[in-house]
Amino acid sequence: MDDRIEKLKEINILISSAISKSNKFWFEHVLPSQMSLPLFEKAEAQLNAILKDYPTDTNFWRMLCNVKTYTMDYAEAITALEKVIVLENKQKDKTQLLELMEHKDVPKPKAKVKITKSDSLQRALPYFKYHPEPTVTGAFETGTVVTCDCCKKPTDIYYTNPFFAVDEIEALCPWCIADGKAARKFEGSFQDDINVDDINDPEKLKELVERTPGYNGWQQEYWLAHCNDYCAFKGYVGWQEIEPLLDQFADIESDLAKAGGLKLTDLPNYLRDNGSCQGYLFQCICCNKYRIYYDFD
Template sequence: MERQKQSLFPAFKYHPDPLAAGMIRRQQTICPVCQQIRAYVYVGPFYSEENVTGICPCYIKDGSAAQTYHGQFTDLIDCGWREIAPEYLDELHHRTPGYSSWQSETWLSHHNDFCAFVGYVGWKEIQPFAEEIAVDLAKLKTLYRLTQAQLERWSTGDSIQGYLFQCVVCGKNRLTTDAS
């Protein structure tokens, strides 16, 4: 069982590709949860009283890391998720890799469930579905007092970028940012 757990890379409902997002890397580590050598390491945020590094994805997925260190992988800003079932909130906080943002993460929801984090996007990357996320863009323009010209200067990895999500129920794309 232990060998099987080590060799499998778990699937995460709310973060389907943490490797592409850079939150998990293929890098040998000694996992602080199981004290075993692992092939993947989590490098994203983990909120705990202890400074914990080197967690392997398997112990994120099964909740052991969060339970062992009384921590969580997200430090959410409430974006209308108070209507979401407690088990979904538990899965997001304790069994889902987080993502890095300039401020506290905003994890979008749709259909009374959290959306899946797709990745970091700039203006170029959101163009193919700008119409689909028009409502989100309008909210962001108002909230952050952004002009169209400012939106068009967004780029991935810059101080102002977007965070793309996708509804796990209907597949609708959603967008947020933490522009200052």
């Protein structure tokens, strides 16, 4: 007897766990949350491996189709389901294929959150008080050597998030951001100084808008403050990411009301990482309390 039954159970549990963490519905055109993507990738790798041994097993092809549907790889999902139909020719699969075909031209959006690491980076990254983990949040990209538009030096870690300037800027290295050189050279800013909380220290505002990597919102980005200082941007979140932190927020109901009027009880139904209602998590650098902002696509 082969190992297909046990493998089927194992992969099914993995896929169910990924779906439960995905923060999306079937055929909802948003990416799964970052918590679920590694699980989907693991399931796909296991399915591809076992399909090499059992290429005519329709159960595994159907599971691969489901994984690819959730990750919005619709063309690959269609290919997997077409193999099932060739092998079994069942009406339920044909019906699902028709539904899939309606979504085949939907573009897969670029993930906002990227966990990146540069193996070839020679210099230690500068520290940004208001954005302490810019590679984790995706503010900096790695993996390709580009030329910094400011210092004209090659860099394998570079900024591609919002930068408000007259000139069209494609890439900036972290060091030109940290010392303010990029903002001075291009007379630009990384955050609109109107869309920030009010504090009574112009030097802190200058550090935020001129020497801090920004984040990428659906609409106009807004930066929160607490304890008379700007908060640190922690990343993109949905309900699943903030639910364990609810007792650590300064005043989440007030934050929700100011951002657009959602109530705390609305968040399980609306707030999703990489979803139509995107959350942006901040943390006070003085008392460590969390604050949240959100917007819609």
